Amino acid sequence: MNEKLKRITHYRLFLPLICLALVLLVNMIKTPTFFHLSIKNGVLYGYTVDVVNRASELVILAVGMTLVVASSAGTDISVGAVMAVAGAVCCYILSGGAVSVNEYHAPWILGLLAALVAGTVCGAWNGFLVSRMKIQPMVATLILFTAGRGIAQLITKGQITYIRVESFKLLGANIPGIPLPTPIFIAIIVVLITSIVLKKTALGLYIEAVGINPTASRNVGIKSKQIIFFTYTFCGLLAGIAGMIATSRIYSADANNIGLNMELDAILAVALGGNSLGGGKFSISGSVIGAYTIQALTTTLYAMGVSADQIPVYKAIVVVIIVTLQSEEFNRYMRKFSARFAARKAEVAK
Amino acid sequence: MKLRREKAFNETTFLLTITITLFFAMYIAGMIVFKNNGFARLQVFLNLFISNASLIVIAAGMTVVMITGGIDISVGSFVAMSCMMLAHMMERSGYGAIHSVLIVLLTGIVFGFVQGYLVSYLKIQPFIVTLAGMFFARGMTAIISQDMISIKNPMFLSWATHKIYLPFGGYTNRKGVLVIPYIYPTVIIALIALVVIWALLRYTKFGRRIYAIGGSETSALLMGLNVRRTRLFAYILDGFLCAIGGILFCLNTCSGFVEQAKGLEMEAIAGAVIGGTLLTGGVGNVFGSLFGVLIKGTIETFITFQGTLSSWWTRITIAALLAFFIILQSLLASSKLKKRR
Secondary structure, eight states, X not given: OHHHHHHHHXXXXXXXXXXXXXHHHHHHHHOGGGGOOEEETTEEESHHHHHHHHTHHHHHHHHHHHHHHHHHSSXXXXXXXXXXXXXXXXXXXXXXXXXEESSOSXXXXXXXXXXXXXXHHHHHHHHIIIIISOOOHHHXXXXXXXXXXHHHHHHTTTSOEEEOOGGGGGGTSOOTTOSSOHHHHHHHHHHHHHHHHHHHSTHXXXXXXXXXXXXXXXHHTOOHHHHHHHHHHHHHHHHXXXXXXXXXXXXXXXXXXXTTTHHHHHHXXXXXXXOOTTSSOOOHHHHHHHHXXXXXXXXXXXXXXXXXXXXXXXXXXXXXXXXXXXXXXXXXXXXXXXXXHHHHHHHHHO | OHHHHHHHHHHHHHHHHHHHHHHHHHHHHHHHHTGGGTTTSHHHHHHHHHHHHHHHHHHHHHHHHHXXXXXXXXXXXXXXXXXXXXXXXXHTSOOOHHHHHHHHHHHHHHHHHHHHHHHHTSOOOHHHHHHHHXXXXXXXHHHHOSSOEEOOOHHHHHHHHOOEEOSSOOEEOTTSOEEOXXXXXXHHHHHHHHHHHHHHHHHSHHHHHHHHHHHOHHXXXXXXXXXXXXXXXXXXXXXXXXXXXHHHHHHHHOEEOTTTTTTHHHHHHHHHHHTTOOTTSSOOOHHHHHHHHXXXXXXXXXXXXXXXXXXXXXHHHHHHXXXXXXXXXXXXHHHHHHHHO
């Protein structure tokens, strides 16, 4: 019995799944309508659909963040700002510089590609600083964290650029005839492609090796710098995709609010997914579950009437608890404590 | 040992020299470009200090933490929280100005203690801890009050608007009125704090320990220093300085609202880095950070004098400068490594 329990609790996705179950349980008690689904005009509605839909950007970011954390033991805190840049670039190209347009000034696909390129370039800049210049990842990405929104404002000239075209909204809403919102499918596609590439090629193994010991992996013949550079560039690309979804949802480029506070959510998703923030071994599925958990938590807090400004407090507390539980010092202390407790118990038994 | 020290000294002075030269070059360039707008007046120079008084103190705290090899990105949010606390306590809860200020200082110490404990005793990455601190403080600001509170406490306002006139540098303006340059008490507090921190880092055992653990934690440990406690105290000192910075910020704005002081952490880090503090720890000087902050102030003054540029240019320029200095540091570090080999 004890053996079996141990095997279950040591299962990698144990913690993230427990967290998700906990949040859902709270919801079941607090808001009984949480699991209700209804169909209006051939579209599914309900809290759960909303959670899965809203979590899409976070899932995409969490995938990129997982790889960055795994390869460099640092986090990319510029993802939120990069989302804003991607959105701004896309809207600038589609609107041709005007504040609000009712038709495209350039083909839609061009705007999409430009946004993805913008995200990739931002990621490459971060990757360059981290891998070539050997700057601590968080400090290197701090540059874009601050400058990013400034650049986005520069592109949109400080205004919110609206694209009032129906087809622009498709990426963030429902495609006619399909009951689920598009972002869900994009998130699934991103997760699937990434995990297939990581599983079928040696890339996943390389990333883990570099994260555990960059010097040793270089001696083995893995190009550590290139691997780190690649993870940051890929993270930038995914931030670009997430930025496109966020932009499409509100059919406008709002430089100040797109992707706001997303970096903390993404880091939280990675940590909650059972990944060590110290690099090395990683699990994409854990991060994905973590991302859905966080979105469920956010939606729960909204449902309980907490305002958007106040939510960071609860998330910050969750982050601190998780990293404390993960920290080696704390575990050592707990082990010492439980050993002492067991010794006392044995003494009493005597 | 002596040789090593000289090397570190050279590195510091090299970065510091670049910074100070850059500042004076920018300022003189400004005097030439905006000659007709009165850029050369003493008051414009003093305004640099008046508008950046809180940032000077916060950058000093950031420098202390960065010398230990850590970082604190919660400062901007903490400033917003302390402003909101001051505003709420004085306007809504009926506390006196002195009591409110004392409570904010105490909060700073507690905040620094919690962050320092997590960083030094539980060995969690400083960035993660202070990132959580940043979101916590910003969210807490919203929990205290979601709408803007203006401070009308007469005592607090009298502190904020008390002008101290300088005995020199006066000039007559176009209307023939004598204008005497002035500063606010905030500038004096900021400069006193700066000198105290400088002396603390340079002449006390605590200060030397901070440099020691930043230079090499293992060596410091082997020397018998209490690395954990020193690091904890560094964060407590940083929290205290942030609280002072928050109060100075509040004296400048006289209000509290959720979006206040957004991005201040970046300006403080940029100030410290531009001023020659190494991100890897062990090297740094609070006076360097002062010049880093003054450079940022000069860029802002340029933008105001120029008139047509928008405010986001400040952030972009600061980020560009930060990138430049970080890359410079990294190149210096790699060249040093090569020499050693």
